[in-house]
Amino acid sequence: MRNIYLFGFFIVTILISSCGKGGQGELVGVYNRKFRNNRIPLGMVYIPPGRTLIGIADEDINNSQSSPSRMTSFSAFFMDQTEISNAEYRQFVNWVRDSIAVTTLGPAGAPAFFKAQPQGAAGVPGAATGQRNIDWRKVGNGSLLWSNKNNGFGNKLNDMYYSGADAIPGRNEIDIRKLRYAYSYVSYDLAAEGRKDPNKKRQDFIVTYTDLPDPNNPNHHPSIPVYPDTLVWKVDYSYSQNDPMVKTYFNHPSYDDYPVVGVTWEQASAFCVWRTRFYESVAVARKQPLNARPEYQLPSDGQFEYAARGGNVKTKYPWGGPYVRNTKGCMQANFKVGRGNYSDDGGMYTVNVKSYFPNDYGLYNMAGNVSEWTLTAYNQSAAPMLLDFNPTFTYVAKTNDSKYLKRKVVRGGSWKDIGFFLQNSVGTYEYQDQARSYIGFRCVSAYPGTDITYKN
Incomplete structure (x- = not known):
């Protein structure tokens, strides 16, 4: 008798759920999974x-x-x-630095150590192509990536430093010219202009900042250098002694909570794109939609x-x-x-x-x-x-x-x-x-x- 009751309860449950999902031919809509998307972002x-x-x-x-x-x-x-602030912008610079370093190591230098397997879920970047993205949990603060101790990979990153005549003897300094951010986005302005042109494709509306821009493509631009121009403290005021600001403003701990300067509008825009993508990577890990x-x-x-x-x-x-x-x-x-x-x-x-x-x-x-x-x-x-x-x-x-x-x-x-x-x-x-x-x-x-x- 107990099994009959359980079976009956199971059938009723199925009927109720099917009615709730439009089983009677009613319009019920398709809703995204609910999550709290109006929480005030940190620092805002x-x-x-x-x-x-x-x-x-x-x-x-x-x-x-x-x-x-x-x-x-x-x-x-x-x-x-x-x-x-300088500290917040430095997070962007370090992210670009570390991502370039992992790419520089290549499969032989860091055999899959810093790469995450594509998850294959819809909406996950790299899932469709099998691309292996950087696993930032393993990169952490970069201590293992840049260290020569405890099986670190630092000795394989010599190309990231100034070398030859550009190097100062006794110093290992990152070549900031290598720190460039490449990204793409869909331009709604271009899409609005070409929305009625049957010859236009989606690629015509994609703006790309890349290390190898196509000179024949007006939507291709050089990638963005991310390191602030610290020489602004000197060139903005030719007859003012501001050398200490050139040397210390962006990297000295005393200025961590001071506003970052020496960034162009293009760099500020690239920071916004990175900040969006940085958050999206966390949203994907939490199985939330990219938007x-x-x-x-x-x-x-x-x-x-x-x-x-x-x-x-x-x-x-x-x-x-x-x-x-x-x-x-x-x-x-x-x-x-x-x-x-x-x-x-x-x-x-x-x-x-x-x-x-x-x-x-x-x-x-x-x-x-x-x-x-x-x-x-x-x-x-x-x-x-x-x-x-x-x-x-x-x-x-x-x-x-x-x-x-x-x-x-x-x-x-x-x-x-x-x-x-x-x-x-x-x-x-x-x-x-x-x-x-x-x-x-x-x-x-x-x-x-x-x-x-x-x-x-």
Whole structure:
């Protein structure tokens, strides 16, 4: 009798489950496995959706009239709480270094030791081709990879160091010219342009940065050198003694939590791609879809201003008030005070990324310290064409393009700028292939879905 009951329960269970899956011919949809995809990423803050006046709504003291004020709405997104620090960017550099080292070793140098077997699951990179990706759990911090002790592989990586006349006797120094990042992505701009052309294929919309670019393919570009240009501290100021900054700023522990500088717009964009792929590798290991989190990218010009205002309207600076000092007479940011006073704000050059008080969204140094790259191409004539929600204007200039097409908007003002450039509404530009000692960046990531707050 007990077996009959169990059999009957089994049949009922099957019937119920089949009805729930559309067994009666009803539309039930196909849903992805649920997981928490709206968790605030580490080191970021949530910027809620809303609207604000974008553009110069305060005193236009220079009569620039460069960005007329208008009401603009923005979707929710996540934004880095601070500028990307030297320590964070160094993780990118070391990842590229170690991946090149593993590739350099080859099958004979490191017989499958640092490679992971393809898992064969749908959506897993390398599964379809049988490609064996690097197993970063085995690479770890690189101690075994770069060590000559305990069966390490360091003695097989001589090609990674300066050699011959380029080497300084008694020193083993990584040849930073070899540290280049290659990647590909689908350009939605190209896809939109060619969507109705029957002769176009998907490959026509793929932009590739590679060590061996095809000169006949306009979508092929040289791979991106990832090491910051530390010489910016010298070449930006020909008659200033900044050699100690050249030697120590990026690698000395004292500057770990200072904003990375000396990176071009192209390098900052490559960092965003790497950061996205780095997270995706973890998502795949957890059997989540590759788009478990929207990709990281540079903020648009509008997003930066919206976030800098901290939910306030018509404020002059990120801290809200119309003055650069607080009620105690302390500076609110790191910039060039008056006509050349660099020390009153507590920093001669850059300062720690968590210096001063954050704005009302919890963002640090949205004005001062370093100016920051944005996604937006600098083109004043584009302003009338921009929409009044999530506005931006993008163009990725090619190597042979005019320099005027290589201009990208930078925001926030820096340690070497006067107070005017710290205003929420003020932006300027720099060329995408130029690195500066006063320009850094931070990332944003779109909020997945819509955050709706119901009110009575």
